[in-house]
Amino acid sequence: MEDRLTSLPESLQLRILSTLDAKYVVQTSILSKSWFPLWKSVPILRLNSYDFENRFSKFDKFVEKALSSQREMDLDTLIYKRDKVSRAMILKKVIDYAFSHNVKHLDFWVDGVEGREWPIVLHGFVDSLISLRLQSDEDNVRCSCLGPLSRSFTNLTDLYLKLAVITEQDLFSGFPKLNKLTLVRCQLNTNSKTLKVHAKQLSELSILPYEKDIDCIELITPKLKLFEYKGFRFPKLKTCDGLPNLDSVVVAFAGCSKRYDEKRMFDDLMMFFSKVYSVKSLKVCKGIVRILSMFQEELVSRCPPFRDIKFEVEDFDRRPSESIMRTTEYLEFISDMKGYLLRVTHCER
Numbered sequence: 001m002e003d004r005l006t007s008l009p010e011s012l013q014l015r016i017l018s019t020l021d022a023k024y025v026v027q028t029s030i031l032s033k034s035w036f037p038l039w040k041s042v043p044i045l046r047l048n049s050y051d052f053e054n055r056f057s058k059f060d061k062f063v064e065k066a067l068s069s070q071r072e073m074d075l076d077t078l079i080y081k082r083d084k085v086s087r088a089m090i091l092k093k094v095i096d097y098a099f100s101h102n103v104k105h106l107d108f109w110v111d112g113v114e115g116r117e118w119p120i121v122l123h124g125f126v127d128s129l130i131s132l133r134l135q136s137d138e139d140n141v142r143c144s145c146l147g148p149l150s151r152s153f154t155n156l157t158d159l160y161l162k163l164a165v166i167t168e169q170d171l172f173s174g175f176p177k178l179n180k181l182t183l184v185r186c187q188l189n190t191n192s193k194t195l196k197v198h199a200k201q202l203s204e205l206s207i208l209p210y211e212k213d214i215d216c217i218e219l220i221t222p223k224l225k226l227f228e229y230k231g232f233r234f235p236k237l238k239t240c241d242g243l244p245n246l247d248s249v250v251v252a253f254a255g256c257s258k259r260y261d262e263k264r265m266f267d268d269l270m271m272f273f274s275k276v277y278s279v280k281s282l283k284v285c286k287g288i289v290r291i292l293s294m295f296q297e298e299l300v301s302r303c304p305p306f307r308d309i310k311f312e313v314e315d316f317d318r319r320p321s322e323s324i325m326r327t328t329e330y331l332e333f334i335s336d337m338k339g340y341l342l343r344v345t346h347c348e349r
Contacts, residue, residue, distance in 0.1 A: 013035075013038060017039065019044075022048070025046075044078075044079070046079045047078070074103075075098060082110050085112040088114040091119050092119040095120055099128075104128055108133065108134050113136065116139055118134055118141055127155055128155070131157065133160040134161055135184075137163070143165070153175055156175050156178060157179040161183055163184070166190065167189050167190060169190055169196060170198055172199045180203065194215065196218045196220075202223060203223055207230075219237065219238065221243070222241060226247065228251075230251070234265070234269060246276060251283075252285035252288070266294070269288065273304050274304045283312040286313060
């Protein structure tokens with residue numbers, strides 16, 4: 001029988017292998033002599049503990065052995081996924097291996113890290129790295145490579161942090177080309193409760209914070225186009241020269257608690273809207289529409305003058321199997337709220 005896989009061009013073979021986890025890529029080396037060296041040249045290396053049926057010691061040994069093999073080509077992407085707490089020594093070997101092979105995209109997804117600190121030790125400048133994702137699902141993890149040392153990431157454009165501990169006052173100004181920043185449930189551990197985002201090239205910013213950590217967000221982001229905020233309350237928003245290029249804003253919250261009543265939420269929303277009134281698109285959750293509807297008279301007198309805004313309502317918390325309510329009464333309610341937001345453009349201040 002014709003061996004169609006072996007007859008494929010090597011570039012296509014590597015593209016196919018890049019879709020598989022490393023365990024199965026290595027197993028292809030027994031197919032033939034021509035396949036034996038291919039796994040060492042895959043542009044995307046996926047290290048996944050789920051393929052080892054929760055046998056973590058076996059997974060760690062596999063990772064060490066795979067990284068000890070000589071590799072002739074640079075690495076485009078390295079993805080590391082491990083259930084339970086990851087050993088710092090293994091993580092450091094993975095990170096050093098990635099940097100030594102000029103990795104462009106580095107993605108870590110773990111439950112926690114031994115010592116609760118990402119073991120990223122910089123040796124010179126990491127010019128090749130374009131995107132970095134550090135995700136912890138259970139423990140808050142410090143990342144000392146950020147802050148002043150982040151200047152080593154000269155070409156980083158995309159940074160994603162989940163459950164990271166922010167300890168520097170000015171954490172992001174050291175990324176000269178940072179274009180997209182996502183902060184998910186990150187803990188603010190500084191002298192103040194002000195999250196400072198100073199990044200002159202930043203275009204997209206998404207923040208999903210803890211309820212208690214952030215009282216104020218200070219933005220020096222003159223090129224920001226998209227701002228997404230989802231949390232339990234709305235902090236004060238400070239800007240230096242405004243947000244002249246801001247086009248789209250997405251806001252959502254998980255509901256009011258006893259300590260955070262509807263009136264305070266409404267007041268904070270008005271302060272928030274006063275900083276983003278020049279946007280062209282505003283997307284909110286149904287809960288915000290409900291808050292606005294409770295203070296309709298104040299909304300008309302206090303809401304800033306949105307002009308020609310595209311107003312959308314989305315149920316961010318619904319499950320994929322659930323359909324968003326589309327009754328006539330609901331659609332009329334949304335239409336009324338859009339009218340309130342647009343009506344203030346005709347109000348004299």
